Amino acid sequence: MNRGAIIAGALAALLAVPALSQSSAQSSTPNPNQPPPHTAPFPDLGSGESRPERRKSYEIGPELQRGVSAAQIRAQQRRLDSALAALSPQQPGVPEAYVVTVALDSDPVFAREAREAGRVLAARYGADGRTLTLAGPDGVRDDAPHGSITALVLALSHIGGLMDASEDVLVLYTTSHGFDLGLTYHYGDSGYGVLSPARLKAALEEAGIKRRVLILSACYSGVFVPVLASPDTAILTAAASTRTSFGCAAENDWTFFGDALINRALRQPVALGEAAQLAGRSVAEWETKARVLASLPQTSIGAEAKAWLPQIEARMPRLASAPVGRPAFDPAAFMAPVAAQKARAGQK
DSSP states (O other): OOHHHHHHHHHHHHTTSOOOOOOOOOOOOSOTTOOOOOOSOOOOOOOSSSHHHHHHHHHHOOEEEOSOOHHHHHHHHHHHHHHHHTSOOOOTTSOOEEEEEEEOBOSHHHHHHHHHHHHHHHHHTTOTTSEEEEOOOOSSOOOSOOOOHHHHHHHHHHHHHHSOTTTOEEEEEEESOEETTEEEEEETTTEEEEEOHHHHHHHHHHTTOOSEEEEEESTTGGGGHHHHOOTTEEEEESSOTTOOOOOOOTTOSOOHHIIIIIIIGGGSSSOHHHHHHHHHHHHHHHHHHHTOOOOOOEEEEOHHHHHHHHHHHTTSOSSOOOOOSSOSOOHHHHHHHHHHHHHHHHHO
């Protein structure tokens, strides 16, 4: 089972009784760019003892930091302030895109995906100088403000002040684990939280961001669609509200959805809706070969969004670029457990 499903199950269990989610730790290394492992329990972020109270707490969007020094907090704040200050202001009368990509989990697959997604989306939407990536170390680099719920909310607030709400567009890409109440924030053993649909909606509205392309890669990410869908919103999710998504092993370069949509479909000179269809077909093919329950990616493009999307997509490169990194779907890796299970069954 992928770790996203494990975390989702554990968080769902917290709605009934206090429980914990423990991920597999990565081996220690002197590499300064090595991401911190998950070794401590995921704490109960709910309030009270009843299921309704705990569910309400998750919907508000709790966030917890523990064991983080003042120096670390200041260092991350300086990184974020510097990155935000470097963003270019909008040009009056010219519809422009501001791109934000964020990895909300310290497993390096998400940092790798967020970094490359920033490059792909910046090229597609002509957003050089208006792109922000929030991602932790990935084993090779640690050069960005780390992703967290707070960092994302602050970034949206700042970018909202740069944008002209009547013509500019936010393109947001999130990658992490998720469960049926939202996205999970999990940084090593020091950062935990839940980004619920209600909290993301509130952050966007407070920032005054009206036009938005929201691409959410996580298990159960379809829960965001009914809350965030609007005439001025295009929203794409990796899974339906009741389904898990795949490919989130820490050592991967891509999740299934990230590889299919960002690394392949959005590198092509096609409209967003067509790219979503291409990605959906790729994901379905890989899941069929892997013999897993379909994730059922969701797409909702509002009527107003259909009118302004061509304006920002007019800047996309005319020629497709080549995918990078290891493909998310490795038939051998997925079939090995199946073959082992059959072998064990034959020995009984």
